[in-house]
Amino acid sequence: MTLIAKKLSSILHQIHSAELQAQRKSDSVALLAVSKTKPCIDLIRAYQAGQRHFGESYLQEALLKQKELANYQITWHFIGPIQSNKTRAIAEHFAWVHSVDRLKIAQRLSEQRPARMSPLNICIQVNISNEVTKSGFSLAELPEAIKRISFLPNIKLRGVMAIPQPETDFALQRMPYRQLYQAVKALNKPELDTFSFGMTGDLNAAIVEGATIVRVGSAIFGARVYK
Numbered sequence: 001m002t003l004i005a006k007k008l009s010s011i012l013h014q015i016h017s018a019e020l021q022a023q024r025k026s027d028s029v030a031l032l033a034v035s036k037t038k039p040c041i042d043l044i045r046a047y048q049a050g051q052r053h054f055g056e057s058y059l060q061e062a063l064l065k066q067k068e069l070a071n072y073q074i075t076w077h078f079i080g081p082i083q084s085n086k087t088r089a090i091a092e093h094f095a096w097v098h099s100v101d102r103l104k105i106a107q108r109l110s111e112q113r114p115a116r117m118s119p120l121n122i123c124i125q126v127n128i129s130n131e132v133t134k135s136g137f138s139l140a141e142l143p144e145a146i147k148r149i150s151f152l153p154n155i156k157l158r159g160v161m162a163i164p165q166p167e168t169d170f171a172l173q174r175m176p177y178r179q180l181y182q183a184v185k186a187l188n189k190p191e192l193d194t195f196s197f198g199m200t201g202d203l204n205a206a207i208v209e210g211a212t213i214v215r216v217g218s219a220i221f222g223a224r225v226y227k
């Protein structure tokens, strides 16, 4: 068993016990393996251990990996910041985008999604801790954003994504997720079935508060080194 396979298995166990503890259904939380900055061999190790959904943040890096891994049945998720001039390539090469932070980005993804492909799954990024440096819609803007994005063709609005300010305290980790989960549930739209909540550091808090996809990088692939 490779180290990555072991770490993957341990994260899956952690997810399962968090589901149990939160009295959630088994397998109601999916694992997105965040492989940004990691070499293809690492993705292959995770793939060979059963992982199929991978998340990338940097477009050029992701496109290179997709080319090299074209023979693998991978579902690719884009989770990074999006510049307008990158929307076409994202619309053409991914199944999911978690980081839609402006209306204009949603409109462009919708226009540029090739007709031969199934609709692009989208999450609206919500700036839940209202940090000036983090992108995303505010909670106040969310209902209007959902309304407008829902009407767009070629994309399928699935839910919301959040990256709260890092906290080590469990109760503090839970708070922003709870707030956002309740705000979405209050809109009474069953088609919004996705809560992309939680990373390596706050996985359990996110699951208690309704996460349906957790995005985990370093706990599977080790710490990232940026050059």
Ligand SMILES: *Cc1c(COP(=O)(O)O)cnc(C)c1O
Pocket: 034, 036, 057, 079, 080, 163, 198, 199, 200, 201, 215, 216, 217, 218, 219
């Ligand atoms: C890098 C990244 C992750 C994974 O972070 P870890 O702490 O390594 O699990 C999750 N979500 C987003 C949006 C990221 O950019």
